Amino acid sequence: MINKIKELKSKLGNKVAIPAHHYQIQEIVKIADFVGDSYKLAVLCSKIEAEFIVFCGVRFMAEGAVVLASADQKIFLPELSAGCPLADFITAQNMENALTEISDVISEQIVPVVYMNSSNDVKEVCGRNEGAVCTSSNAKKIVEYYFQKGKSVFFAPDYNLGINTAREMNIPESNIIKVHRDLTFRQTELPATPKLFIWDGNCRVHKRFQINDVTDFRQKYPQGKLIVHPECTEEIIKTSDLSGSTAKIYNEIKNSPGGSIWGVGTEYHFVQRLALEFPDKIIVPLRKSVCSNMAKISLKNLYETLKSINDHLENGTQLRNLVTVTETHKVNSRKALQKMIKIVEG
Template sequence: MSGSENDAVLDGIRELKAKFGRRILIAAHHYQSLDVVALSDIVGDSYALARLALASEAEFIILCGVLFMAESAVILAREGQVVLSPDPGAGCPMADMIDRRSMEASLDAIRSATGSSAAPIVYMNSTAGTKALAGERDGSVCTSGNAAAVVRALSSRGRPIFFAPDRNLGANTAAALGLDPRRVFLVGADRSIRGTGNPAEGLLFLWDGFCCVHKRFTVADVAAARAASPGVRVIVHPECDPEVVEAADDSGSTERLWQLAAEASPRSSFVVGTESNFVRRLAAAFPDRTVAPLRESPCLSMSRITAASLFRSLESIRDAALGKGRLVHEVTIDEISRANASKALKAMIALTEAGR
């Protein structure tokens, strides 16, 4: 897109935002481009976006993020709210690593190994179908910020835990809780259960999925950052490999990483192991600190959301209001799945608040 074409798109977005006012809410994930973030009304991680969208009086919510984020907004939306995705082809490879059938098979395998019905905990980065199954089985959703609280709460009820889809977040949570590694196991797509101990005594069973953005970071990257800038503080996302998290100075969700930089003194120096757009935004937000990426690691799925695709969503709202067309890329979920997924999300909120 040429410069003049891009300017026309940006002007068109601003015009339609002004026309519809509070009827439209544009929500962007932290990993979006600077252009999209600048045009958005709220910015946050996946859970914050769904929660903030729920609190909005907007009739239309345009969710600038990958598809599971738009689904989460639908799950929590009030009656009459409509959620649009600028590009529903912006999926999350990790979320797609497990579907409802695979999750059911894994829960069956754990029951066979332990004699107990496992409590499913699905990461926010999961499909509506797996969230719904978690709700059906009296499980919960979790985020990278509250995973430890949710795992601790559900495991205290005497049930083994099945954690999906990110093995790294699960393993890092287990380490944070001090769980015996011999009681933590991996569950494969073939229903195999792998670990060093006896599966019958397992406490935590991790689906063998991963985030391709965070899988790129290595212990060697951490060592290179320290060698290049002695005294630098290395902070990473808990979707990184456990060895990387252990080598870093701190870890946390995108909200937590932002907080660490915000609370640091001027002239502090950080190297950040997470998605590239977020690191660039962090550096721009705190120019009196030095913020650099542990390595460049963009989320290609997030990059599918552009100002042009956002403009198409706004145009479709305008055209539908005029009776000249239909909404483009409205995200919907069947009512049964929505109710069960909502149950899992509400369980997360209750468990997190109870642990405060």
């Protein structure tokens, strides 16, 4: 299968590009043209010139690529059912309702900041309400940007990333309000200063890490360092040595001296790959936690997608696994994605 993919890839040449997320299996990562976290891949996809982009990741990432790509580019997801349960925690209607309810009880403007891991419909509501997308590597910067303008922020869908960002920014407890999925939230004693309203969603892959995993790691590797993703619970972040996006985890481990011992609290395939890439270090998963959606991308469906592109070019047959986004929804979600890039890159 690997050889067949390589053959097709070289036949298609620079017509096709294959970006892959860090959480993909090793075989896919090896074949990909570039690998990164969702922020890096979003920026890269806005710059790629290939006519066909086969995105090895989950649906919201491919949708983001559709939004940032030019009109003549086509984006594919080798398995269309590869979604993200975290993104499913909030719908566009939930967002609209939450923004209305919050506006009714505060005097300043409420601006949405949505995590990259959300549907395109949610990003559309975000852009339409002057908000920005964020990733785990820039959430603090984006929330700070709006706070400095005296605006309150509605952060969705990941509660853990929201609360961990709030802690990093030292936002007072009185200014942090959890918005439950039935739209109830604390409405009393709200200070006049900017507030962070956080939606109650979570990523089951990162929520899985428990405090006894930390205890076990500390007992087994007393000299080891623990680094975890900010989608983990606040308790796990507090008991770890470091936290950060997949890009930060990768760089911290890469730049550590040979012989270092690392416990890593994020998706298992990524940890497995770190261990393969840096054999001079001891790298162990905090717990084996796999994202079953990321794992839906296989060599077989990647091959079938490339073959469908090739057949289409040769015989005009129908393309498979094409990802599309409603044209009217592109404008505002693009605004929200570009706003993130503008705030981060200046």
